[in-house]
Amino acid sequence: MDVPILKQGPYLIATIQSALTDADLLRLRDTIVQDVGVHRAKGVILDVTALDVMDSFATDTLRGIAHMTRLRGAKTVIVGIQPDVAYAMAHMGLKLEGIFAALDLEEGLAYLDQPLEAGRGR
Amino acid sequence: MSITQIKSETKSPSESTAQLLRELVGHLRQHRTQLREEWLRRIFEARLLTAMSRDEIFAEATSVYDSYVEALETRTLEALQAYAQKLSERIIPRGVETNEVVGIVLLLRDVLARSLFSKYPGDAGMLSDVLDAYEPAANSIAITVAVGFVRERERVIREQQEALRELSTPVLQVRERLLILPIIGLIDPQRARQLTEQLLRGIRANRAKVVVIDITGVAAMDANVANHLVLTVESARLLGAMVIVTGLSPEIAQTLVNIGVDLGKMNTVGDLQGGIEEAERLLGYKVVPSPERAPS
Numbered sequence: 001m002d003v004p005i006l007k008q009g010p011y012l013i014a015t016i017q018s019a020l021t022d023a024d025l026l027r028l029r030d031t032i033v034q035d036v037g038v039h040r041a042k043g044v045i046l047d048v049t050a051l052d053v054m055d056s057f058a059t060d061t062l063r064g065i066a067h068m069t070r071l072r073g074a075k076t077v078i079v080g081i082q083p084d085v086a087y088a089m090a091h092m093g094l095k096l097e098g099i100f101a102a103l104d105l106e107e108g109l110a111y112l113d114q115p116l117e118a119g120r121g122r
Numbered sequence: 123m124s125i126t127q128i129k130s131e132t133k134s135p136s137e138s139t140a141q142l143l144r145e146l147v148g149h150l151r152q153h154r155t156q157l158r159e160e161w162l163r164r165i166f167e168a169r170l171l172t173a174m175s176r177d178e179i180f181a182e183a184t185s186v187y188d189s190y191v192e193a194l195e196t197r198t199l200e201a202l203q204a205y206a207q208k209l210s211e212r213i214i215p216r217g218v219e220t221n222e223v224v225g226i227v228l229l230l231r232d233v234l235a236r237s238l239f240s241k242y243p244g245d246a247g248m249l250s251d252v253l254d255a256y257e258p259a260a261n262s263i264a265i266t267v268a269v270g271f272v273r274e275r276e277r278v279i280r281e282q283q284e285a286l287r288e289l290s291t292p293v294l295q296v297r298e299r300l301l302i303l304p305i306i307g308l309i310d311p312q313r314a315r316q317l318t319e320q321l322l323r324g325i326r327a328n329r330a331k332v333v334v335i336d337i338t339g340v341a342a343m344d345a346n347v348a349n350h351l352v353l354t355v356e357s358a359r360l361l362g363a364m365v366i367v368t369g370l371s372p373e374i375a376q377t378l379v380n381i382g383v384d385l386g387k388m389n390t391v392g393d394l395q396g397g398i399e400e401a402e403r404l405l406g407y408k409v410v411p412s413p414e415r416a417p418s
Binding site: 078079081083084085086087089090091095096100101102103104107108 | 318319322323325326329331353354356357358359360361362363
């Protein structure tokens with residue numbers, strides 16, 4: 001299943017609707033990393049509100065997306081991780097180091113709207 | 123009617139069992155005092171029911187004995203079940219253990235079985251028949267009492283867990299988007315998990331950005347719980363909230379360093395006041411004394 005990637009001002013928003021296969025995830029990664037350049041996006045929001053499971057491959061891929069987009073000039077923020085998912089991820093040692101996570105889409109947009117330096121150093 | 127007569131008559135097995143049990147009950151009633159004394163002696167010898175005084179044990183033993191005989195006589199367990207439950211209600215708060223209750227019931231069973239040996243000396247066939255009738259009944263009595271006790275204990279434990287859950291830590295909002303989670307008392311793994319769940323739900327419900335976890339009231343924690351605390355901080359971050367931990371005791375600080383916590387991820391401030399001030403700063407609040415009502 002393809003993930004729709006919406007353009008919203010200078011940002012790209014990818015809302016993941018259902019559990020993705022590994023191949024879907026890789027395709028999502030390739031598309032986003034490419035689209036960042038095409039649309040000259042300054043930020044990427046990955047919305048995972050609908051996901052009730054996050055395995056190591058998904059975590060890894062999302063981390064990969066964040067790091068790659070940063071290299072291409074866009075900040076990435078992951079929004080909408082469910083409490084249970086967050087706890088399970090922390091418990092399994094699935095870390096999203098160096099990536100900003102926000103409660104929901106609104107928070108994510110607010111974070112991206114801040115100037116670069118103000119990114120609270122997390 | 124003597125036992126030998128019953129044997130010679132062709133009766134169905136259950137009827138002869140009933141007859142044997144009646145005979146047995148008569149025997150137990152007749153030697154009540156003596157058997158009860160023997161049983162009590164064995165209880166004291168085995169050092170069971172140490173939480174109770176001699177008089178109490180005597181009173182309980184008497185009623186247990188009578189209920190036991192009654193259960194053998196009526197061959198129904200309902201009355202005994204009810205009695206076992208009441209007994210458990212009385213003795214559980216006294217700190218009586220499961221092994222003690224099972225122990226005394228089994229002792230009674232043994233004492234009574236022994237008395238049968240002396241009642242039918244030299245009549246192995248008869249003895250075996252009586253024991254055939256007695257043993258299943260005695261075993262089901264023992265099981266009934268033990269199950270009653272364990273069930274009662276589980277009920278007490280459930281009640282206590284319930285109470286503990288209610289006592290457990292609240293997640294409080296002190297300002298828009300700022301939560302505090304004061305933790306007091308001992309944290310076991312179960313409570314730690316519950317705390318995390320509550321906190322994560324609280325973050326979502328209140329749209330919190332900063333959470334202050336105050337552990338001034340926690341004297342010490344083991345490595346497991348400390349690890350859990352770190353996981354909680356990490357989980358909260360995944361929900362977009364930043365955690366400030368305040369009030370770490372020297373022991374806890376030592377534990378955290380020993381398990382090798384990445385201090386870059388863990389934000390700690392000395393006390394709750396400092397934590398709240400830091401949180402306010404992060405959220406962009408500024409608290410200034412009001413000029414009209416300056417403290418004198």
